[in-house]
Amino acid sequence: MADLPQAGGLLRGAGARSVPLARWLTAALVAAGALTVVFPFVWIALTSLKTPPEIQRVPLQLAPDHWGNLENYREVFRRAPFSRFLLNSALLATVSAVSSLVVSALAGYGFAKFRFPGHSVFFFAIIGILMVPFQSVVVPLYLWVSRLGLLDTYLGILAPDLVSVFGVFLMRQAIEVVPDDYIAAARIDGCGEWGIFWRVVLPAVTPALATLAIIKFMWTWNEFFWPLVVVNSPSMKTVTMGLIGFTNMYFIEYNLVTAAAVVSVLPILLIFVILQKWVVQAAVMTGLKG
Secondary structure, three states, X not given: OOHHHHHHHHHHHHHHHHHHHHHHHHHHHHHHHHHHHHHHHHHHHHHOOOOHHHHOXXXXXXXXXXXXXXXXXXXXXXXXXXXXXXXXXXXXXXXXXXXXXXXHHHHHHHHHHOOOOOHHHHHHHHHHHHHOOXXXXXXXXXXXXXXXXXXXXXXXXXXXXXXXXXXXXXXXXXXXXOOHHHHHHHHHOOOOXXXXXXXXXXXXXXXXXXXXXXXXXXXXXXXXXXXXXXXXXXXXXXXXXXXXXXXOOOOEOHHHHHHHHHHXXXXXXXXXXXXXXXXXXXXXXXXXXX
């Protein structure tokens, strides 16, 4: 019996030693995952500073011979009107994000705080649209846009992106956790529904709005298939279409493709850095899992 306290102390010591080990293993796994995600971007950035002979060198060399070599970036803007492509993508992504924020916030508020006949049916019908592949509706959408004379126009490119079904779902989840007592108190104070929406609901779901803005901006910025269908003139091309201009059926100019890719990633990266703290808050507030 006298050995029992000693045995208990040994077990506690072993448990205490296992906790740092578990933390080290977790940190190692996170670091490995981060390296796996970040390394392709680092490789692209370094490749954009290399000349074609450096890229084709065997064995492969990670670092460029000259770190200040920006000729690839200058050649990107000389070879194609890439600044126009950036402007088009920025305009389309901004309008799409703003439109989705407005519509999604209003629809989310209606589904979260109001009960009306067919409430659940309408909500699940909207969510069901997420399961429909976009490619299955491209032909009728193209015919509709063509009949309206919107081919090769900004509005024609924006047509599928003005409303976000995912945004409706996200805002509904975010607004649902806003306490009903806040809304009831605002009504007692004489605030109308629009006033409640602008002064009570929207400030409470700012993190979700920032998250939706980033996601929608990124989706529209990276969109390739639909612009490829409706755009004909070079002046209406987006960044993703501009990247294809540096490839052909015979060879790929990797030095120019990587330089153009770096330029195209910078706006999204800047927006994410500015709004990242709200993204984390939204994930906690709405219970979303990555």
